[in-house]
Amino acid sequence: MIAGSASAGGASFALLQLAELGLIKGYVSVRVLEECRRNLAKKLPGAIAPFENIVERCVSITTTQPDKASLSLVSNQAHKKDVSILASAFETKAQFLVTFNVKDYWPHDTARLEVLTPGELLSCIRLALNKESGG
Numbered sequence: 001m002i003a004g005s006a007s008a009g010g011a012s013f014a015l016l017q018l019a020e021l022g023l024i025k026g027y028v029s030v031r032v033l034e035e036c037r038r039n040l041a042k043k044l045p046g047a048i049a050p051f052e053n054i055v056e057r058c059v060s061i062t063t064t065q066p067d068k069a070s071l072s073l074v075s076n077q078a079h080k081k082d083v084s085i086l087a088s089a090f091e092t093k094a095q096f097l098v099t100f101n102v103k104d105y106w107p108h109d110t111a112r113l114e115v116l117t118p119g120e121l122l123s124c125i126r127l128a129l130n131k132e133s134g135g
Helices: 002-006 010-020 030-043 045-058 068-074 080-091 118-132
Strands: 026-029 059-062 096-098 114-116
Touching (some): 002 010, 002 030, 002 045, 010 026, 010 045, 010 118, 026 030, 026 080, 030 045, 030 059, 030 080, 045 059, 068 080, 080 096, 096 118, 114 118
Parallel strands (some): 096 114
């Protein structure tokens, strides 16, 4: 979200455009939203307005916080600071968790959730579109 609001190029921005068009569904947890706002205020204050615009247009905010049982189920599948993010992704039944910090997540193979960078997800989307069009 930060990369997509700080630059009008790259995979992060492209994914947000796809979400705005309704071609993919984007979710962000309240915790991630707060973390993004803090980081932007410190490092890229000029990107705050575009960020808020993106949040309004492109993503749905998951307002429920994962309960202790959900957190416990995934506690060994992500870095300690990211367990609530992974739990939120599972609760929304997301197919993908998009992050530049892929190394901080290791969901079980049985989980129907892939952790990808924005570029990796964009490549998957391109591949799927090429298959559908016969290309």
